Amino acid sequence: MKKHLTTGFLTGMSRAMIMFVWGIIFYLAAVLFQDGQVETGRAVYTAVMSIIFAAMGVGQNSQFMPDMAKAKVAGAGVFDIIESKDEE
Numbered sequence: 001m002k003k004h005l006t007t008g009f010l011t012g013m014s015r016a017m018i019m020f021v022w023g024i025i026f027y028l029a030a031v032l033f034q035d036g037q038v039e040t041g042r043a044v045y046t047a048v049m050s051i052i053f054a055a056m057g058v059g060q061n062s063q064f065m066p067d068m069a070k071a072k073v074a075g076a077g078v079f080d081i082i083e084s085k086d087e088e
Helices: 002-035 041-062 065-087
Strands: none
Touching: 002 041
16 A cells, blocks of 8 residues: 555656646746747747657657667677678
């Protein structure tokens, strides 16, 4: 039961952090817009969405990094096999 409560709490906190970050980003964007440093709301939204999608892409691709190391080793093994066949 304790494990499930901890997992549920941490999952909820991770989801909440995403919403907090969204809120901070849009608050700062509103401040920049109000100060006149940004001309249109569309420019703010485009910049925010670009940054968020880039961060999501990096996060999703980083989960494959351990597999990349294994793929390099496997690729080197394949080339070793091909080179040994050529020498025969």
